[in-house]
Amino acid sequence: MITRADTLARAATLRATFEAAGAVPVETPILQPADTLLDLYGEDIRARAYITSDALRGEQMLRPDFTVPVVEMHMSHGAEPARYTYSGEVFRRQEHDPDRANEYIQVGYEVFDRANPAAADAEVFTLFAQAVAPLNLRAATGDIGVLMAAVRGLRTTDARKAALLRHIWRPRRFRALLERYAGRLPVAAQRARLLEGALSDDAPLIGKRSQAEIDARVALLRADAAEPPLNGAEVDLLDALLNVRETMPYALAQLRDIAVDLPSIAAAVDGLAARAEALAASDVDVDGLPFEASFGRTSMEYYDGFVFGFFSAQRADLPAIATGGRYDALTRRLGNGAEIPAVGGVLRPGLMLELEAQA
Numbered sequence: 001m002i003t004r005a006d007t008l009a010r011a012a013t014l015r016a017t018f019e020a021a022g023a024v025p026v027e028t029p030i031l032q033p034a035d036t037l038l039d040l041y042g043e044d045i046r047a048r049a050y051i052t053s054d055a056l057r058g059e060q061m062l063r064p065d066f067t068v069p070v071v072e073m074h075m076s077h078g079a080e081p082a083r084y085t086y087s088g089e090v091f092r093r094q095e096h097d098p099d100r101a102n103e104y105i106q107v108g109y110e111v112f113d114r115a116n117p118a119a120a121d122a123e124v125f126t127l128f129a130q131a132v133a134p135l136n137l138r139a140a141t142g143d144i145g146v147l148m149a150a151v152r153g154l155r156t157t158d159a160r161k162a163a164l165l166r167h168i169w170r171p172r173r174f175r176a177l178l179e180r181y182a183g184r185l186p187v188a189a190q191r192a193r194l195l196e197g198a199l200s201d202d203a204p205l206i207g208k209r210s211q212a213e214i215d216a217r218v219a220l221l222r223a224d225a226a227e228p229p230l231n232g233a234e235v236d237l238l239d240a241l242l243n244v245r246e247t248m249p250y251a252l253a254q255l256r257d258i259a260v261d262l263p264s265i266a267a268a269v270d271g272l273a274a275r276a277e278a279l280a281a282s283d284v285d286v287d288g289l290p291f292e293a294s295f296g297r298t299s300m301e302y303y304d305g306f307v308f309g310f311f312s313a314q315r316a317d318l319p320a321i322a323t324g325g326r327y328d329a330l331t332r333r334l335g336n337g338a339e340i341p342a343v344g345g346v347l348r349p350g351l352m353l354e355l356e357a358q359a
């Protein structure tokens, strides 16, 4: 039986290794403002946050992660470049699986450094790989920036691109949207009648939306339906991209092939190549490192570049033992005009102890 004291002791050791790597220890309050910050996490965490109200401070949530408060802290008074480490509880409701913890300890490491993003990605990945090395975990890597660049490069309206970008995090809805925009889905009868204007305008208002809001939405849907379908070849390229799942050198070769016809991803693929070189320079076995273009699509919505995770092959029921990624745009959203490239990750010492106890 692993006790809370065991977990805290391991967390302290792990945090000390991050301090030894140059990180400054920081603390963040457990109660965070929910109204302004919750949006940054995305649907999954929004639905799982513990929220409570406060007459003076407005809605408050129990910290669902450290990255957002650490970014806020750094952007308000941090010097550059900066490396931070922390350890403490995060809270996430579990709606389906009573065996998954709704409160657990994370130990994190975050880098704010504009000098060399590929090197910073490699630094973070290597530190986490070393921390979990005795556990023999399976590594996963991906790059949300490649997906975003692919969507931004589609020859279609800004509204369609914005909708696809929003749904990168919901793979099934993304797929449905893509097929609809490509004209590959039959239009449901009800929707067809709405688009034709055949639905009566004097239907009773039974929902929360006003008539004006409904009219605006219908107008948008009609405008969208009048757009030509997405180019079939581009959709096939996007599909090929989403399916890339190889070791790093083969993944890079496939992505380079795709970039010939989808040049919008070229810069992001160059970034991936630079990262692979930086990883190799830090002694990571890049030839055997998995890369999966769709990895990270169900995690924190603030990621916009490199994403990684470490999983137990024997205990596939466990969530990631370590995860992280790059979140450049988040620093801009919290930066009041400032921004800085940033990347980091967390370990779960409780899960590490659980795996060691079984070995």
Ligand SMILES: N[C@@H](Cc1c[nH]c[nH+]1)C(=O)O
Pocket: 064, 065, 066, 067, 108, 109, 110, 300, 323, 324, 325, 326, 343, 344, 345, 346
């Ligand atoms: N905060 C993320 C992990 C992370 C830290 N830095 C970047 N990513 C999480 O809780 O999953």
